[in-house]
Amino acid sequence: MAVPILKQGAYLIASVQSALTDADLLELRNALVEMVGRYRSRGVIVDVTAMDVMDSFASRTLRDIAHMIRLRGAETVIVGIQPEVAFTMVQLGLTLEGVATALDLEEGLAFLDRGAKKIGRDVGATG
Amino acid sequence: MRWELQSSAAGADKRHVREFPPLKDETSIPIQRDQDIVAARQKGRILAQRLGFSNSNLTLISTAISELARNILLYAKTGEMTLGILEDHGRDGLVVVARDSGPGIADIGRAMQVGYSTSGSLGLGLPGVKRLMDEFEIVSRAGRGTTVTATKWRR
Numbered sequence: 001m002a003v004p005i006l007k008q009g010a011y012l013i014a015s016v017q018s019a020l021t022d023a024d025l026l027e028l029r030n031a032l033v034e035m036v037g038r039y040r041s042r043g044v045i046v047d048v049t050a051m052d053v054m055d056s057f058a059s060r061t062l063r064d065i066a067h068m069i070r071l072r073g074a075e076t077v078i079v080g081i082q083p084e085v086a087f088t089m090v091q092l093g094l095t096l097e098g099v100a101t102a103l104d105l106e107e108g109l110a111f112l113d114r115g116a117k118k119i120g121r122d123v124g125a126t127g
Numbered sequence: 128m129r130w131e132l133q134s135s136a137a138g139a140d141k142r143h144v145r146e147f148p149p150l151k152d153e154t155s156i157p158i159q160r161d162q163d164i165v166a167a168r169q170k171g172r173i174l175a176q177r178l179g180f181s182n183s184n185l186t187l188i189s190t191a192i193s194e195l196a197r198n199i200l201l202y203a204k205t206g207e208m209t210l211g212i213l214e215d216h217g218r219d220g221l222v223v224v225a226r227d228s229g230p231g232i233a234d235i236g237r238a239m240q241v242g243y244s245t246s247g248s249l250g251l252g253l254p255g256v257k258r259l260m261d262e263f264e265i266v267s268r269a270g271r272g273t274t275v276t277a278t279k280w281r282r
Contacts, residue, residue: 019169022161022197052186053168055193056251084183088190092255093241 003028005035010042011112013105016050025061033068043112044069047105049080059094066099075115077101079108150211150222152177156196158227159205164196167208174210175221178281188221188279191259194252195225195275201246203229203272213278220261220280228272235265 002024006013012035014028032044046062048054054062066076077100081089089095102108152174156167168189175188192208199206206227213220232238239257244250253275257263260277267273 019165021165052172053189053193055190055197056248056255057193057197060248082186084186087183088186088259091187091258092190092194093251 001027001031003031005031007035007039007041010040011045011109012036012039012041012043013045013047015047018050019052020058022057022061025058029061029065029068032065033072036069036072036074042074043115044074044076045105045108045112046076046078047080047108048078048085049082049104051080051085052082054081054085054089054094056092056094059089059092059096063096063099066096075100075112077108077111079104148213148215150209150213153209153211156208156210157205158196158199158208158225161200164193164200167196167210168192171210171221171223174212175279178212178219178221180221180279180281184279184281187259188223191256191277191279192223194256195223195277198252198275199225199227199229201248202232203227206272218280220278223260223275223277223279225275226272227274231269231271232265232267232273233269235267239265 002018002020003014003016012032014032035041036044046065051058062078066078069076078096079102081101100111102111154170154174156163156170158164158167171192172185172189175185180188196208206225206229209224209226211222213222237243239254241254242250253265256277261280262278264276265273
């Protein structure tokens with residue numbers, strides 16, 4: 001597995017360490033979609049700080065990951081998109097629409113925690 | 128100097144709009160597997176770095192190389208990327224040539240439209256590369272293959 005995936009409480013954290021091939025990206029997608037069920041995870045963080053290129057395939061695969069994880073009942077947040085990567089993505093028209101993003105791992109965890117609290121409140125309110 | 132889009136009909140006898148002077152530090156990367164996409168864009172980044180491109184331009188260039196290399200795999204299965212430095216009246220540019228002997232592009236006009244794809248991809252590749260680079264030329268002949276040449280000038 002090119003991308004290590006850590007289980008941290010109710011969350012899975014995938015940290016991209018190096019350049020990924022298309023096959024690596026698909027492997028990451030399949031692993032996360034499976035693990036979110038195996039560990040009954042509420043949230044997934046994909047840390048792309050180390051990715052120096054986000055082309056149309058990588059971008060589409062990240063979007064697919066977020067949508068598939070949502071269908072599995074959990075939330076995904078992509079963290080660590082670098083400034084120059086963001087610049088290039090916008091030029092290419094890759095906006096990751098419908099996908100949550102956060103500045104870094106810390107903000108990503110805070111985002112998922114807020115989601116968990118909100119679900120807790122909603123459940124409380126409806127009894 | 129701008130390179131024009133060449134459709135297979137318009138440029139039937141002309142394979143290249145412009146003959147290149149020899150490129151400096153020319154290197155070729157065969158594109159046969161998805162690892163080769165990563166290798167091509169890493170080589171491009173190193174070459175662009177040597178030319179003194181800014182960080183954001185390094186990312187633009189590597190991303191453009193990635194899109195072009197993937198197009199080769201996707202549509203032609205195999206091909207070759209050539210990278211090199213072009214010196215033109217005192218300015219330096221990084222030239223990326225993606226060449227394959229695949230089926231060719233039937234309708235270049237449509238292939239250059241955002242959202243048009245025959246492969247189920249996002250259809251952002253070719254128009255995206257054109258936006259990322261300064262100059263862009265595509266020559267394609269049905270059954271004979273496609274050559275995309277893109278240049279980024281260092282300012």
